Amino acid sequence: MGSRTLRQALLLAGLLSPASPAIADKLTINGIDGGDRVVVLVHARTAPGAGGCELMEATRSTGELSLGNLLPGCEPWIAILSKKNRMLLAKPAWTDDANDQRSVTLKPVIDVPVRVWIVKPDARDEATDHMAKANLLFEQNRVGVEFKPTYRRVTGEAVEAIEQGFRVDDDKSMHCQNLRRVQQSGFYERGALNVYYSNNGGTGKICAKKRDGGDPNIIYIGTFANRATLAHEFGHAFGLRPGDEGGHTENDPAFTDGNIMNTDGKGRRHHFSAGQVFRMNTHDDEFNGTMLIKNGQRDRTGRKCPPLKTNAVCPPLEADWDRP
Amino acid sequence: MRLIRRLTSASPLTISLLLATATVLLPSTVLATNGAGRLSEEEAVRAARELARWLAVDCEDGNLMRVTRYKQAIVADLIGALEKGAASDQLELVRREAEASYMELKRHRWEVASTMDVYVKRDVDNFAAQYRARAAQALAAIGGPDARAALEAILAKAGKGEVQIREDVRRAIELFLSKAK
Numbered sequence: 320m321g322s323r324t325l326r327q328a329l330l331l332a333g334l335l336s337p338a339s340p341a342i343a344d345k346l347t348i349n350g351i352d353g354g355d356r357v358v359v360l361v362h363a364r365t366a367p368g369a370g371g372c373e374l375m376e377a378t379r380s381t382g383e384l385s386l387g388n389l390l391p392g393c394e395p396w397i398a399i400l401s402k403k404n405r406m407l408l409a410k411p412a413w414t415d416d417a418n419d420q421r422s423v424t425l426k427p428v429i430d431v432p433v434r435v436w437i438v439k440p441d442a443r444d445e446a447t448d449h450m451a452k453a454n455l456l457f458e459q460n461r462v463g464v465e466f467k468p469t470y471r472r473v474t475g476e477a478v479e480a481i482e483q484g485f486r487v488d489d490d491k492s493m494h495c496q497n498l499r500r501v502q503q504s505g506f507y508e509r510g511a512l513n514v515y516y517s518n519n520g521g522t523g524k525i526c527a528k529k530r531d532g533g534d535p536n537i538i539y540i541g542t543f544a545n546r547a548t549l550a551h552e553f554g555h556a557f558g559l560r561p562g563d564e565g566g567h568t569e570n571d572p573a574f575t576d577g578n579i580m581n582t583d584g585k586g587r588r589h590h591f592s593a594g595q596v597f598r599m600n601t602h603d604d605e606f607n608g609t610m611l612i613k614n615g616q617r618d619r620t621g622r623k624c625p626p627l628k629t630n631a632v633c634p635p636l637e638a639d640w641d642r643p
Numbered sequence: 644m645r646l647i648r649r650l651t652s653a654s655p656l657t658i659s660l661l662l663a664t665a666t667v668l669l670p671s672t673v674l675a676t677n678g679a680g681r682l683s684e685e686e687a688v689r690a691a692r693e694l695a696r697w698l699a700v701d702c703e704d705g706n707l708m709r710v711t712r713y714k715q716a717i718v719a720d721l722i723g724a725l726e727k728g729a730a731s732d733q734l735e736l737v738r739r740e741a742e743a744s745y746m747e748l749k750r751h752r753w754e755v756a757s758t759m760d761v762y763v764k765r766d767v768d769n770f771a772a773q774y775r776a777r778a779a780q781a782l783a784a785i786g787g788p789d790a791r792a793a794l795e796a797i798l799a800k801a802g803k804g805e806v807q808i809r810e811d812v813r814r815a816i817e818l819f820l821s822k823a824k
Binding site for chain 1: 696699700701702703704705706707737740741744747748751753754755756757761762765766769770772773776780783784811812814815818819822823
């Protein structure tokens with residue numbers, strides 16, 4: 320309490336800037352791999368009274384961060400996004416004391432098993448290239464995961480069962496169907512992302528919708544896919560869906576056509592916002608949420624944050640940090 | 644309709660510029676019409692934008708309806724897209740971007756299986772294939788005698804070798820035709 324009084328006195332006397340790190344709550348981030356300047360999102364009470372709770376502007380850090388005097392209350396949380404570590408979500412308690420010291424330790428990046436099933440002949444190299452692109456994009460955007468693929472050729476009767484799972488419906492749109500046959504084809508692994516390189520014309524499709532059988536672990540890549548299609552579908556698998564409820568970004572002026580969840584089809588897509596990265600790591604709801612939680616790669620401390628929901632525990636989808 | 648044609652063949656980089664001036668360029672005599680009535684200038688510009696977007700759309704979830712709602716008003720432009728395919732400047736842009744992407748991947752540790760030539764050609768060819776297939780898909784969804792005739796004609800031309808269409812695109816067009824209204 321004494322330090323707070325001192326801080327107030329110094330502020331009143333004009334001897335201390337409000338942002339001065341001299342007296343401030345501090346966050347120490349341990350275990351940053353690769354010398355990254357991690358991205359830190361902080362939601363906390365920064366001022367007393369109504370309106371005092373806020374998501375602070377995203378900041379960068381190499382390990383030590385001054386946060387000003389964060390106050391108690393407001394369901395405080397911190398998310399740390401790193402290139403070489405998994406996203407950390409912590410709920411530190413702050414006090415009235417302006418010298419709170421908090422420390423967190425980042426864990427290694429999450430290895431995400433991906434089973435790539437090659438139906439289309441000669442698609443192995445294409446799949447490898449798409450996976451490389453997805454890994455690069457997810458690293459650059461600090462999602463905190465690394466895709467670990469295995470590749471296997473689909474043979475026998477399973478070919479037909481799998482190809483029938485991704486068809487043009489009577490409304491002329493591509494839909495997933497008969498997913499049980501796909502799941503029982505012998506070319507499917509429960510608890511992993513299953514990607515099928517199909518002979519069918521089309522770009523990419525995640526089979527998450529209930530009308531399609533509802534399995535976000537099934538992704539089809541058609542013969543028209545571009546190099547960013549797989550990364551886009553992984554975004555859907557990690558909870559950025561449905562497309563028309565914020566999973567796609569082309570109708571939101573806060574996003575450019577460089578966003579990976581833009582449907583405009585360009586291979587040039589390269590960007591996830593911090594709000595998207597946050598959801599890919601935390602979104603958990605009755606529609607399966609992110610497969611990182613559903614498949615057991617993250618613990619169930621997620622929160623119900625579909626793309627368009629913003630509140631004290633869900634940052635805006637467009638929340639971001641200054642690039643690079 | 645002339646404006647819509649220009650937009651569908653324009654480089655993505657020029658589309659926004661064209662759209663910005665669309666209301667000035669679009670004379671009332673070329674406004675698209677259909678059986679359901681005439682599109683206003685504003686609707687025609689919006690239709691052009693949706694059409695250009697659709698032909699390059701990656702994840703189609705919910706997007707088909709956004710273009711087929713213009714019904715017969717955009718059929719002529721879809722037929723043009725089906726017959727002519729993607730414009731050379733669009734393909735050149737895809738090529739340049741794919742080259743840059745390949746070089747970026749090589750600078751990082753991620754395993755790339757293809758040579759740059761293969762990597763780039765795949766993206767360019769797939770974009771061209773997708774462009775025609777999306778046109779066929781929308782035509783099938785809108786339906787009508789002109790749309791059906793166009794789908795049948797492109798298949799016939801492909802059969803005679805008068806137009807080069809990739810096998811998966813031909814199969815897609817056949818499939819869409821079989822489901823056309």
